[in-house]
Amino acid sequence: MRAAVGWLDRVLGGSRSVALRVEALGAGSPEEVRLDQLVWGGSALGLVLGLGLLKASLFSPVPPVALAVCSLVAGGAGVFARDRSLTRAVIMRRRRMLAEFPTVAELLALSVAAGEGPVGALDRVSRLCGGELGRELGRTLADARAGASLVQALQQLADRAALPILRRFVDGVVVAVERGSPLADVLRAQAVDVREAGRRALIETAARREIGMMVPVVFLILPVSVAFALFPGFYGLTLTG
Numbered sequence: 001m002r003a004a005v006g007w008l009d010r011v012l013g014g015s016r017s018v019a020l021r022v023e024a025l026g027a028g029s030p031e032e033v034r035l036d037q038l039v040w041g042g043s044a045l046g047l048v049l050g051l052g053l054l055k056a057s058l059f060s061p062v063p064p065v066a067l068a069v070c071s072l073v074a075g076g077a078g079v080f081a082r083d084r085s086l087t088r089a090v091i092m093r094r095r096r097m098l099a100e101f102p103t104v105a106e107l108l109a110l111s112v113a114a115g116e117g118p119v120g121a122l123d124r125v126s127r128l129c130g131g132e133l134g135r136e137l138g139r140t141l142a143d144a145r146a147g148a149s150l151v152q153a154l155q156q157l158a159d160r161a162a163l164p165i166l167r168r169f170v171d172g173v174v175v176a177v178e179r180g181s182p183l184a185d186v187l188r189a190q191a192v193d194v195r196e197a198g199r200r201a202l203i204e205t206a207a208r209r210e211i212g213m214m215v216p217v218v219f220l221i222l223p224v225s226v227a228f229a230l231f232p233g234f235y236g237l238t239l240t241g
Helices: 002-012 015-025 030-058 064-113 118-128 132-145 150-161 164-179 183-240
Strands: none
Touching: 002 030, 015 030, 015 064, 015 150, 030 064, 064 118, 064 132, 064 164, 064 183, 118 132, 132 150, 150 164, 164 183
16 A cells, blocks of 8 residues: 555655645645545546446446546546545635634733733633634644744744735734734734734625625526516406407
């Protein structure tokens, strides 16, 4: 299996992309993803091949070339589906982190304003928050306690998350720590900016959903309403005629 995983990695390439997505997901390893791709592709290939042989034995013969091509296509589709599922998992995790971020930023600002240091605030918020961002803060705190500086740990957090709003927040905190600025004021201002950004994103999402809601109204509800309004008149004209 290790040799097969290595062969698949050499054939597909993109090891750096897989490693970045696994790092952003915070679980598993690139080798496990390649192994899953091998299993998914092999399962799809075996399923199509088995169905083709079953059809050939019970009903009519199947051209070997067509069966081989369909099996290979199914195997490639299985490998691609695992890759897409990894990308989808990363996107969903980033969306959850983005939804949790305004609350986490305000909790950090409150903790620092109450007298906690940066490390103590991270510890408190990571224990209070049970979401994806809370776990990332716990990972950042573990990196800081393992020997990395707080600035390096926060920058690694921003790199893993790959969220522009989180990177801006981290940059503000890093500048405050390096220059000795009042961290509580910086965090409070950053929390306000994050909350405003979340509000703007919500308004933009609502505007897009409003356009989507017009589709069933125009093509389903409106025609039915018009039919109910006009049907009695047409029926009366039919009776009169």
